[in-house]
Amino acid sequence: MKKKTLSSRDATIALGERIGRQLVAGDVLVLDGDLGAGKTTFTKGLAKGLDIPDLIKSPTFTIIREYQDGRLPLYHMDAYRLESGGAEDLGLEEYFDSDGVSVVEWAEFVEDELPDDFLAIHFKRTDDEGTRILEFEPHGTHFTKLVEDVVA
């Protein structure tokens, strides 16, 4: 699995932006890692790469936040509150199969709804407070290539 060590918040945003520039409609990214591991920060970068001007705020409470003003729509989802079920009622597959890019945090609670091809990124905190290790797990050729291109 490809790994990348990021030493700051800015580096996390920059990588998100680089990946965001490569994304196409229908792409699904799955981010996992502890609370505070940088998933939302990464998504802020990704939104920049999609030319989305809005502030990317945590989607935890509303589960899905939609951003329509970029190069592609961004659907930012957080399944954190779906631990005890309810995912199947939300119609997530309609987002995954849409004209936009879906980013899913805490996807283990919606595993059954995920498409075949997606990019999983695992965020790991380190003992150094600012440093994060990201592991890339592409599913499908599109994402395998994307990881090779972007994650040098």
Place this chain on the structure above:
Amino acid sequence: MAERTLILAFETSCDETSVAVVENGTKILSNVVATQIDSHQRFGGVVPEVASRHHIEWITRCVDQSLEEAGVGYGDIAAVAVTYGPGLVGSLLVGVTAAKVVAWAHHLPLIPVNHMAGHLYAARYVGEFMYPQMALLVSGGHTELVYMPKEHEYEIIGETRDDAAGEAYDKIGRVLGVNYPAGKTIDEWAAQGHDTFHFPRAMEKEANYDFSFSGLKSAFINTVHNADQRGEQLNKYDLAASFQQSVVDVLAEKTMRALDRYPVKQLILAGGVAANHGLRTRLDHDMAKYHPEVGMLQAPLKLCGDNAAMIGAAGYVDYQHGDHAGMDLNAVPGLMFKRMEVK
């Protein structure tokens, strides 16, 4: 007999299914909230955290009960008000659809209400509103400073850039093993501890009215995580007190600064986190010290969480301003007051 205008109000934006009957926007005749009904005895079963189908199961019972408690029938109702955003789309749609059905069947005007305006109007049950007005709206999904130059006009002058305050409570609560929603327990623990950890106060000194709680959340988690690795057990009361002090410091300081910049007649505190005792006490203190000229209304504890009575109060004002929706009203999950750029 004095003229009375009764609003039948619906609120289903998130976890709570609620229907209320409100008289003249100031008097609650009934306010049925599904999670607070004696659900186990009466209907058997609990409303799960998230699932629109459960709103569907509850909504008609809530309507019946709210009319019954108010002692009125559909013929007494002047208009139907409903939260159409922000919130979960599936949940919102249940309320919007139910409200449409009632409005259509009984030839009543349909009033779309912004959920955040609703939170603000929970404070209307405490006293009359005066303008210009500032509101600190803090909940699980929102942290906003809203300026109202006059009735029915809302401008966001500051908001969270990442997590909402209530969400930060829930997330650190999880680290401490406190069940969702964690705010009440953390508030109680905080009262028994001291600020010994001195967590960061994000953006406290920055010259804007925005908030950020993501850094605090990370600092808190790192502290607990590092202690775990050393095999050390930290005092949960001190952790809670330190966390809460950081949240309350930032909320109170930014609010005081907003009041320096915007002379208002009144400050409103509302939203789920407005039930936090630490925050209420702190604002009482700071307002008396820094802005004794400004009145303050804090939403009543019982109306801080989501409920339809607050939607009825806001809906009454919207009704008087002529806000009517057609049968094509849709849920707007990302609905927001407009953002004002401030210096």
